[in-house]
Amino acid sequence: MGFLIKMRQRQFIEALLAVNQCFFDCLLSANYQSNQYLYERRLHEAKRQLMKRVISRPSAMVLQAAFLEVMQVRYRVSDFSEFQIAALELGVLQQALGACFMNLFKVDGVVGALEWLQAAMRQFEGINEHVLKVSARDPEVYTLFLMGLTHLHACLNRYREAA
Amino acid sequence: MMSFLMRGLRAPWRHIYTLCWPVDAFKSSVLAILKQQQAYLSAVSDTLHEPTLNLSDAALALMQASVSSGSVYPEWVFSRGFNVNLRASFRFFLLQIDRLTDLLLASDGMNFALDKETRQVLSLELKPVIQGHLALLEVLIYFFETGLWSSDIAHGDDLAVLQNNLAEHVMWNAGLRLRLQQQKDIRDVMLRLVTALPV
Numbered sequence: 001m002g003f004l005i006k007m008r009q010r011q012f013i014e015a016l017l018a019v020n021q022c023f024f025d026c027l028l029s030a031n032y033q034s035n036q037y038l039y040e041r042r043l044h045e046a047k048r049q050l051m052k053r054v055i056s057r058p059s060a061m062v063l064q065a066a067f068l069e070v071m072q073v074r075y076r077v078s079d080f081s082e083f084q085i086a087a088l089e090l091g092v093l094q095q096a097l098g099a100c101f102m103n104l105f106k107v108d109g110v111v112g113a114l115e116w117l118q119a120a121m122r123q124f125e126g127i128n129e130h131v132l133k134v135s136a137r138d139p140e141v142y143t144l145f146l147m148g149l150t151h152l153h154a155c156l157n158r159y160r161e162a163a
Numbered sequence: 164m165m166s167f168l169m170r171g172l173r174a175p176w177r178h179i180y181t182l183c184w185p186v187d188a189f190k191s192s193v194l195a196i197l198k199q200q201q202a203y204l205s206a207v208s209d210t211l212h213e214p215t216l217n218l219s220d221a222a223l224a225l226m227q228a229s230v231s232s233g234s235v236y237p238e239w240v241f242s243r244g245f246n247v248n249l250r251a252s253f254r255f256f257l258l259q260i261d262r263l264t265d266l267l268l269a270s271d272g273m274n275f276a277l278d279k280e281t282r283q284v285l286s287l288e289l290k291p292v293i294q295g296h297l298a299l300l301e302v303l304i305y306f307f308e309t310g311l312w313s314s315d316i317a318h319g320d321d322l323a324v325l326q327n328n329l330a331e332h333v334m335w336n337a338g339l340r341l342r343l344q345q346q347k348d349i350r351d352v353m354l355r356l357v358t359a360l361p362v
Contacts, residue, residue, distance in 0.1 A: 036258075037241065040261070055227065055230065058223065062272045075348070144341060147337040
């Protein structure tokens with residue numbers, strides 16, 4: 001029984017990590033716009049696997065919804081080259097989110113990962129305040145992205161406490 | 164007729180069907196997803212005044228429609244070698260429908276980020292906007308069912324009214340701001356889909 005629970009947890013984490021990877025690939029790949037359907041298909045496949053896991057784990061629905069909201073940034077932004085300005089910060093965010101998902105069911109690990117995510121969000125906020133708000137076509141998009149991340153952080157925290 | 168046939172077909176025959184009648188196969192698949200989205204939005208509209216929102220069943224049904232490749236979601240549109248004349252338009256539709264599903268699921272999740280008072284304010288203001296979404300979805304469904312345009316395509320300034328009415332609350336509430344943006348995005352995707360329908 002314990003083995004089955006562990007296996008399901010691992011599958012859920014793997015699905016989250018795959019979505020995380022595909023999403024940040026969309027943001028950080030220079031050729032996303034010219035090969036949009038290819039990237040979106042990959043992301044769709046990863047989301048499909050995640051939804052399969054969430055269907056058997058309805059408590060994760062809010063977490064999935066928060067992640068889906070964060071992922072909307074790729075549609076809201078009008079100039080994809082702006083992501084290259086914040087490539088370093090986005091890379092750190094990807095790693096921090098990955099660490100949160102990886103340690104989602106580990107009591108000790110997830111606290112550190114959530115702190116890392118908070119730090120990564122602060123780092124992104126820094127570049128948003130100093131660079132993106134000045135140079136981006138629509139700076140509102142990044143403010144919304146940060147709001148989404150804050151919501152995701154809260155959902156991860158709540159999910160950890162419930163689990 | 165064809166869509167009824169398709170539901171009963173097993174894998175190899177379904178593949179042949181999609182190869183021979185891709186437009187019919189695509190229509191029936193998209194229609195199934197649009198109807199799930201309509202059911203979900205109706206559930207949202209019905210539960211707006213409820214303080215304890217329970218949309219899990221409708222959300223699960225919507226996810227099921229996206230997950231079940233082969234039976235509903237037309238994955239084959241992305242297959243290598245698919246009809247080049249249809250490919251671009253089919254992929255465009257699928258991408259937008261996928262985004263719509265994401266937005267609907269995401270907006271449900273945002274409710275938990277709002278406090279009771281904000282949710283009450285929002286529930287009053289959101290009703291006409293959701294009715295507007297449903298009207299546009301109805302146009303899409305009618306087109307995919309009959310191949311005809313619905314005569315009553317009317318969407319007013321419901322989103323502008325919502326934005327004005329919530330202006331003072333939005334300033335201080337990040338959750339509400341995101342929720343408002345999601346409604347704008349949902350409308351934007353629906354209008355894109357409606358305007359992309361062939362005349």
